[in-house]
Amino acid sequence: MNKTIQLSKVMMKMYFSWSGKSGGQKANTAIVGALSIPLFIIWFWFLDSIIGGLHQVLAPMGLSPMIVAIALLLVSIFLLFTSLSSILTSFYFSEDIETYIPLPLHPYQIIVGKSIGPLITVYGLTLFGLAPVFLLYGMYSSASIGFYLIACITLLLFPIIPFILSGLLMMIVMRYANILKNKDRTKVLAGVFSFLIIIGVNVIIRLNQDAETVSQDIGQWLAEQEHLLWNTTKFLPNVFLATESLNAQLPIWQSLLSLVGFIAFTFVSVTIFLLAGQKLYYHGVRGLSGGSKSKKSIDIDSKSRTPFWSYTRKEIKLVFRTPSFFINCVVQNLFAPIFLAIILLLDNGMGELTAEIGSVDGKYILIGMIGFTLFILGTNPTATTAISREGRSWFTNLYMPVQPKTILFSKAFSAFLIQAISLVILFPVFAFVINIPWMYMSLWLPLALGTSWFSNLFGVYLDAKQPKLDWSDEQQVFKSRFVPLQSMLIQAFGFGIYLLILWQLPFTSVAITMGLLLLGICAAIYLTQRLLHSIAKNEFQRIQ
Template sequence: MSKAWKLMRVMVKMQLSMANKSSMEKFGYIMIGLMMIPFGLLILFFIQGIIGNMYAALEPIGNEGVILGLLFVMMTFIFCFTSIGTVLSSFYFAEDVESFISLPFQPYQILFGKSAVPFLSLYGLNTILLLPSLVFYGIHSGSGVLYYLLGFIVWALTPIIPFVLTAIVLMFIMRFANISKNKDRTKVLVGLLGFVFAIGINVLVRLDSGTGNAAEMLTQQNALLELVTKFFPTAYFSSIALTDIGSWTGLFYFLLFVALSLGAILLFLTVGQRFYFKGVLGLSGGKRSEFDEEKVQKHVKQQSILMSLWKKEIRIIFRTPTFFTQIVVQSLFFPVFLIIIMMLDPNGPLTGWGTQLNVIEGKKVILGMFGLTVVALGINPASFSSVSRDGKSWFNHLYLPIPASKVILSKLLVSFFMNFLSILLLSLAALIVLKVPFIIWFLWFVISLITGWIASIAGLIIDLYTPKLNWTDEREVFKGRFIGIVPLALEAAVFGVVILILWNSGLEGIWTVSSVLILVLLIITAITQYFLNRMVQQKYYKIL
């Protein structure tokens, strides 16, 4: 295993090294770290409140273990969902994958090294969400030192099994899928697995949620915990291990969880030794297409420069697997997921919620919906990757007889188009499922369109100021830059002040507040558009 550890250290340094980062990028990381402090404190406050309230409600009936069960189920789901993208990117779609095949390493050693960075991303989530949750639960339950000792071990082992199971499934898919003839298409379809996985888990949970008598479960110890963790046995083992500390039952489940985690590592390396190279070698193939002049001539027609540029950008996004999963899937995941949840539960609490908006003060309704829109549209991957997506081919723009304003406008329209798709899907959910009154929907729709345009400009300005053009793999456009947080933070600060002022103002009535809000947004649009035009004049021909 010494070679595997050395390989892992090399790969981690290659991925996370700051050696080639500019001083501006390093300063950006520092600023992002400082901005994340208040967000981190807010997350801790939120977690503490939830666990405290749930413990106060469940502890009298002896079902406080449900808190840990829900926690481990949630983390298992998050780890599986996150691992799909990181495993595919690191194991198969990275540019350096095939270069390792010729080196004197076994498949399991390369797999071990390539697992380091994806695993570190899981431990980041593990530290932010699971670790403070376990600490807060221990505080509320008055647990002793033994709980924190076992809790730390469980925390360290929790990401292993979800990661291993996800990686093994993907290795089987990549081994037997006919990817040599359909390389890019397979990348896109496999990238959509995360989308299907999230929806599938929700369907399974909802289909099973109606079984059993809830009142009877509340009176039986661990009955509710068994229901919550029915599809995630390891979550049940972890919960019992930390709730029945000091008993033989708790010790048995703790040792069982540790044994399963260690066994998962061995299974991962064994399966990887047999199947990993076979899946990787399939990536090198390709499908040869013949040039048909007649078919080409049928599609050749004159059109405006702006439309041609827009179509080119859209095709690059939809035909490049990494861009498709990072931009299209990520942008549309929330609205599609929300619609499916409401369709699966037509009698749920969300259905018909829109009709209740008539009894709420109009100002609060429109400002609240505006705040949710800012959060939903604040991070737009299409905007903060507008320039960086071109990579080294960006410099072709400098030689083509196309005005800089049209190139930037085409990229801005693409970013806005992705926001528009999200707004359109949310509109369908609001009108058809939530039954939001038409007047409220119409005002929200207009405000959302303006907000989406501002969000697109903000992301484009940030990317134009610090583009990443020297990438060798499309993942580098998104990974490790944290650039998406910057426009969201700026928008949250500006729009938060606007919401606060209008909320505490003497303005009343939905039409009055909406009119003032739209006017303010139009002013902000004009200001951001002016700064974008100035930056295009100053930076467009000087980007290095």
């Protein structure tokens, strides 16, 4: 047990250590947390409209506990699928796995330590998905303090079962399937599968956009399918037992008995998981060092290319050839615009929106397009991980015969080229789905390119100030740091205020709007380029 605890502490420090962070980095993390509050408020407001409608339909029939049941069921399924890629990476494909294998450790001890990173993500998703549901349901049902205490215990234990199911599935697959020879392809497929699940859920939801109408329709369906739902939850005992323990309509002794059963079932599941890991884990890891990681040498000083273009080409190859980087930088580029297209195409009010475009002043169309473009571009982490992706090999840049500004700006330019995928998808969405006039499209395109260049310059600057080079798992570059979120929020709030001011100014001239937007973007580009030049001149040798 002592070894397990010590190993878990070591791995946790490797994932979440603050020892190497400066006071500024800690302050930035606090700022990001504060700026995330409005996003949570919007999510809470959306759930309030859904749960309020469901409670109004189900409460008169005594079926309001089905709200908790369906929330637990959906979150459980969501966690089950979204955990696959993070478990696969952490358990099998992290770079430090071969370090632990020769140590005098049991497989279950490594599994416990390796579960910390993915579990933190799972707990975050659970808290985001279930905590507002429990709070709102308790408020609408006038629940007692006992309900909230049981809800806290449920939040603490509920994510473990979906995580265990995903872990068992991965260990069985890795034990009997010859995946290690194609582990790069496996990573990509697991990541793409997670994105497809999210898009599929969105398609189902967007079949009817109005939150009240959705909740009313779902409520009627749940009332008609009461026995089907309860029978479905029985196939997932953790969902059934958690729902029963949170059901205020049951006698107190029955709720407590369900809670005890829920806790016992969780601990039994953990025991089975560790015993299975003891038998299966090393078999899946065996032969890992012989995976498909090919050794490639890239000549930066190619005679046919300048250092800038050679380094840019190297960066693009690194992103496309590394599965985790490809999923987070390229596939995520596709996700946001496709998500928008699905919302618009499945929206019942789409015809009204396209009809009203012609009656809206061009000023507001242009500002709206730029605002949405900035949001889409800001969510992509290609630039904000440009330096961190190098990992421990970053020091080689300090000795190459390439100027620091060339390295930094080529990283920004490679991110700019990759981010162009979003613009390529956004263009037909704006032009053919929303039917925005071509005059505004021609004005939007240079503004969007300028916004993208600024976004990538700013992202590289933030990553240079707060790099994470000591990662042992490629996913840590994206999941264990706040720089991408910080970049998005700063851009959204900074440019958002500027766009809001332009929106409120008493003029409707498209030419003036275009000029002011161009002026703001050029000023932002100038400032960020100066900041990046300062990094190259004064701080490049200290990046670590």
